[in-house]
Amino acid sequence: MARRPGNNPKRRIAPLERLTEERKNALTGAVRYVGSGHHKRNPADYGLPRANPRPTKSLCDLERTILSDEARRLVASGIRYGLYSEPQEDGFPKFIWSVSERGEVFEAKTDTHGTGEYHGYPLEDEDAMHKYVKSIWEERCQNAGQ
Structure with a gap:
């Protein structure tokens, strides 16, 4: 198994x-996957009033637009394969990771309020x-016969 470099225990x-x-x-x-306007050029179908990309944030739609159904499936598959950080006191992991069918690696992150809402x-x-993560x-996936 590959060893994770770095020292952030939440990651x-x-x-x-x-x-x-x-x-x-x-x-x-x-x-719940809710998305964030800070990571989007286009609000797509997330119900966001507008996109408000921040220069310091990765854009989830830089290469292609990822609609909310796909984002939810990515989060669910990350959980299914156990790609999440240790749950915090509120019971939710800070991070959930996933890999798309195209081989793209995604990270979903929750806020510190324990709502269970994630953006990726x-x-x-x-x-x-x-x-x-990959x-x-x-x-x-190989161990699960996928």
Whole structure:
């Protein structure tokens, strides 16, 4: 298994043995993908009044527009394969990672208010998490027979 460089404990994938099916099912039912205008050029079908991209934020629609259904599926598949950080005190992980059918690596992040609402963005190839997430994804999908 690839080792994750860096020292941010919130940005680490939780060990597989801690991710029970019961926990993953509960988490899938509790999280909501809401998107963020700070990561979009186009509000698409997210119900956002407008896009308000920030220069310091990754744009999730830089390469292509990702509609809300696909974003929700990505979050759900990240949970199914156990690609999320240790749950916080509120029961929600700070991060959930996923890989699209096209091989794009995404990170979804929740706020600190324990609402279970997430927004996501692609991880750039230069980000050390990109390679790490992709390697864990491939390993866990292979073990699941996918």
